[in-house]
Amino acid sequence: MHPLQQLMNPSSIAIFGASNNPMKMGSIQLANILETGYEGRVYPIHRSEETVMGIPAYRSIAEVGEPVDVVQLVLPTEVVPEILEECGKAGVRRAIVISGGFKEVPGDVGVERERQLEEVAARYGIRFLGPNCVGIMNSLCSLNTTTIIEPPMGGSIAFASQSGAYTAMVNPYLRAQGIRMCQTLSVGNEADMDLTDCLDYLRDVDEVKAVGLYVETIRRPREFIAAARETARVKPVVAIYVGGTEAGSRSALSHTGAISGPDELYDGLFHQAGVIRAEDLDHMFDLLWVLSMQPLPAGRRMAVITNSGGPGSSLAYHLEKAGMVAPPFSPQLREKLDAATGPLTYTGNPIDLTFETNIFIFKQLLELVYESGEVDGAFLYGIFGAPDFMVNLKKRLPQLQAMEESWDQGYQAFLAELAEIPRAHAGPLVVMSFLGKGSSSINTLIENGVAVYPSAVRSARAMRSLLDYDRIRHNLVSGGEKTL
Amino acid sequence: MHPLQQLMNPSSIAIFGASNNPMKMGSIQLANILETGYEGRVYPIHRSEETVMGIPAYRSIAEVGEPVDVVQLVLPTEVVPEILEECGKAGVRRAIVISGGFKEVPGDVGVERERQLEEVAARYGIRFLGPNCVGIMNSLCSLNTTTIIEPPMGGSIAFASQSGAYTAMVNPYLRAQGIRMCQTLSVGNEADMDLTDCLDYLRDVDEVKAVGLYVETIRRPREFIAAARETARVKPVVAIYVGGTEAGSRSALSHTGAISGPDELYDGLFHQAGVIRAEDLDHMFDLLWVLSMQPLPAGRRMAVITNSGGPGSSLAYHLEKAGMVAPPFSPQLREKLDAATGPLTYTGNPIDLTFETNIFIFKQLLELVYESGEVDGAFLYGIFGAPDFMVNLKKRLPQLQAMEESWDQGYQAFLAELAEIPRAHAGPLVVMSFLGKGSSSINTLIENGVAVYPSAVRSARAMRSLLDYDRIRHNLVSGGEKTL
Incomplete structure (x- = not known):
């Protein structure tokens, strides 16, 4: 078992340097340990305080009287080696040393202190992160x-x-x-x-x-x-x-x-x-x-589906700049796409829905392009926050309220289904949108494993990294030299 | 006076295509005109509705009976030239044509329609934006x-x-x-x-x-x-x-x-x-x-002031990659900076305050580097949201509440003063921070004319654009060839 396994998943943690003085870094860290939902045992070690932030404090690590998986030290530099030694004697084998003032400061004194720290740790078999770290x-x-x-x-x-x-x-x-x-x-x-x-x-x-x-x-x-x-x-x-x-x-x-x-x-x-x-x-x-979320593409041919020309042109431009291609669709595929869309839709690649307001069509189009076998992945730009349009309308046309609520429910379900398509077809999807996490639509996409970027260049570079990793993994596993 | 002057600042606007049907694009646009605070006169033109969104509607532009500065047309493509002609006859001279279906659609029909539009406009001296635009x-x-x-x-x-x-x-x-x-x-x-x-x-x-x-x-x-x-x-x-x-x-x-x-x-x-x-x-x-906010730098020498090594190193790296330099400070300047800061502060360039928690020191340091004449601009990365640290602390140490409020007031005043330094010294400031607009500190900086970016590369590219524009302006005005 790697020493970091225990350090990252401790059953108990003792912290040196936390007190009831809120201006101490250790106090802030202890408050965060206590407030983030950690269910292990927590022991503040303090020379004089009986309790720290309402929980019992101990004068030394030895006083705890139970095994401690990890200690975190937020102490003046000079005392760190000595306290680490106390911890070693008490059986502690994993530490996080927050304190600075070691090798990173100019001169020999910092180097010497860091050597002392290493020497103590080696003596007791303590494996640690730091010094000069944040936890x-x-x-x-x-x-x-x-x-x-x-x-x-x-x-x-x-x-x-x-x-x-x-x-x-x-x-x-x-x-x-x-x-x-x-x-x-x-x-x-x-x-x-x-x-x-x-x-x-x-x-x-x-x-x-x-x-x-x-x-x-x-x-x-x-x-x-x-x-x-x-x-x-x-x-x-x-x-x-x-x-x-x-x-x-x-x-x-x-x-x-x-x-x-x-x-x-x-x-x-x-x-x-x-x-x-x-x-x-x-x-x-x-x-x-x-x-961390999307499948790897089999190749570099990309579909672009938008309802706006600017984002469509930008995605087409930046995906090509990033080494991918947006091939024109075949007549067979365009026929199918045309049948699904309105007269003002351009069904080349990019697909531009322009004034098409039936947003649910995105799902059908995405399935059609994946099923065609003509692309290895897809970019989507859409009016995912359509209900946002209604904010001012509702003030003027109050009857909209009920309509919007039922519409929004169906819409979120639709987006969740949309997010499943990439995995079902083993082709990645990247979404571009200017709506941030504040939008329930974008949240639904994100919660279902879709990454959303606010620009074409960021979307294209993200997709490119999937191709890069596919090539890296292939070469590491097969020993070959797969290139883009 | 440029024709866009009147189009962008109309005393009155008529809109074709707005109705009480919320799914129409024109309805959404009218709601936005009405709800955004526009104080000019607004005339919905509709063949059958008496009122649209609670305001009187007119059957035609002629029926309005008053001069209309601008018309916005959100109508089926076929009728646009004809309606524009009606507007021309009624004395309208500025238009925004939202409707699509013109030159951007494949085939000759769109081109011909756009020609008709141009012909009508020319006949009546109408200057317009569009077609196929959003307003x-x-x-x-x-x-x-x-x-x-x-x-x-x-x-x-x-x-x-x-x-x-x-x-x-x-x-x-x-x-x-x-x-x-x-x-x-x-x-x-x-x-x-x-x-x-x-x-x-x-x-x-x-x-x-x-x-x-x-x-x-x-x-x-x-x-x-x-x-x-x-x-x-x-x-x-x-x-x-x-x-x-x-x-x-x-x-x-x-x-x-x-x-x-x-x-x-x-x-x-x-x-x-x-x-x-x-x-x-x-x-x-x-x-x-x-x-749009910062003064132009006289040269490419930049100071970096941070309280964190990673952002400091990243800013130093990216500003050099973007063609600027972070010169080491002179012994004279370092002496002044050392006198102002704590023992764990590195006062080279970047200045790294590390564990220094007196954030107010930023202002003094910024003034010192500007006054030294050793740099032409500065980058700042700091814990601007210090009160955020206190969220969990306050749950454990309730006495903090009052302290925080008085501290925060002083802090916002300090940030407003900080934001004035660049203009006072005619040297630009760019701030890097991961705190977004949700932070009152970042808001204070932004409201006082400082641009804030969440990465080193974006900060560096922003600063570089000030240098680029300084060179462009110089060359256009003097006819010279100033380079970086």
Whole structure:
């Protein structure tokens, strides 16, 4: 069993540094552990307080008197090695060291402190994350040890990161998109466990369908490549790397003590490792989202179905720019599409429904293009929030209210069915819409496994990543060289 | 006075095609005109209804009996020329033709209909937008003639588009970002007025500080270039073009009857015209947002101030990738920065505040870097939503409530002051944050003219557009060839 298995799924957790002083980072983290639904035992360790936030506190780890699976340390740097030693003596074997002031600070003192930490851990067989990290989140046991509230728990994306901020502060952005994460691991300075360990662990977590990495340096390139290749055989790995410029490299050094290398070197490393490189964090989550939910396309031929010319033209343009094609449909297919649609519909590829207001037709069109065998995947842009149009109408025509409610019910059921079509036909679907998660229609699509992007270029890059991963997996499994 | 001046600012508007049937596009548009705050006179024209949505309807335009500045036609294609003629006879000189079925449909009949439309308009001196468009929005007179509710009115961005969907359906996306538009013009098939006319009009609207264009074709390249160059002397113009691939071009033809050209040709055309080319709609609005609000930088040296290493490294990396630099600060400046910050702060460039929790320090640091003369602009990433941390804490430590409220007031005032620094120092500021518009802190920054992006790459590209526009304007005004 990988040491991260216990660290990420503890039956009990003790936290050092939490108190009744709300301005302490440890207090915020304890509040989050207590309020996120974690059902394990929680032990605040504090030298003087009898209770912390209403639960019993202990003067030391020894006083707890029961086995503790994981300790989280949020303490002044100087005392961290000594406290870790106390934990080791008490039988603790997994730790999360939040405290900073180690290798990432200039000068020898930080390096020496980190060495002490490693030495204590080795002596007691303690495996740990950090120092200089923000904690972990695991939606599978409702555990959030970070300072950030309300992680977007669920889904099947895991994220391991050399930036703690990125694993936790990104939450509001992800919530707004409708993207959820099931596990996050902030690795900090990686004094003990690193991104390679995270890959070894996450590979075998069945609930995780796609893995994201934020990289400032790879400390064990050979092991990383081996671990990533093994992982990419079973699930996609997407990474971002920002050490490859002068200032990026200088910043990484001061951040986690990382020695970074040129961009091209990391491009090569990721390529060899079967890792898809994303441009930035937002792009990485765009890709992880679709990769964690949609089937892989058999080829690069794409259908575009819209009810608006601009989005249709934009999708056609950007899918081609991203290395896919939107082939004109055959006369046989167009005949079928024409029969299903109104006179102002253009049934080439893109299909543009223009003034067609029967939105339910989308499902039929999608089935027709998949069944034709002429495409390997599809993009959809539509007026998914049709009830939104009615907001002002209802003020002027009150009789609409009842009509809208019955219509909306049928509409949500229709969208849920629509979302099943890609899996039934083993062809991926990507939806473009300007309606955000605030729209019940978009929520229905997302809840049923469809990724929704607010632009053509983001939609096209998402679909492209499915093709990229299909090629990577094929080559890793067969040893061949499948190209696009 | 440009004909669009009256069309965009009418004292009265008549609408054909609105009724008490809520499933009609014209009904939705009328409801939006009535509910958006427009104070001009509104006349529904309907053959049989006495009132439409509670206001008096007229059997024909002649029956109105008062001058009508603008008519909007949402009628079956066949009757459009005839109704336009009635309008011409009644003295109407500005029209918006929503109806489709003209040049954009395959075959000769659509072309012939569009010719009829042009002929009628020419006969009566009617200048019009469309056909095959979605209407206009002008926040300066609270007019929204499109089908889409709640446009994000305000700000100083104008958007003229060959895709109607893009001008209106994009609203929920823009609202979620906090981006507002003051005018949108859907030009449809451009039978009469085109994007070049929009530039000629928008150039002189003082409230408009930046102009966006969605382009599938440029019908009058010579005039477009001249109009764009004149406009870019006084305000930035950003365009997207999606006709440059096989499927993109095929789609554009079916959409607005546009004959598109290769990407490279349009690259050259935009370059000659002083137009910044954006990749897609989301990117275009990212650029328009900052261009409409922030001062232009004198050079490409940038400061990065963060309290998190990952965003700091990412900003440093992406600003360099985008052609800017993050120079290391001088010993003199670092001494001042060190004096202002705590021991775990790294005061190189990026400045990383790490565990520093005194957020108010941001303002002092920003002033110090601007005053040093060592940079031309700054990026900021920070925990702007600090009160969010307290959500779970408050459940456990109720005494926090009062403390938070007084703190938050001071914090919003601080952010408003922070937002003034760029203008005071004539150096632009771009903020990166994962907190969306839902955060009061981010709202305060946005309301005070700061653009906020949820990723490093989007922040860097936004800043870069300010440099691009500075160079474009300089070259247009001086005739020189200033490069980055």
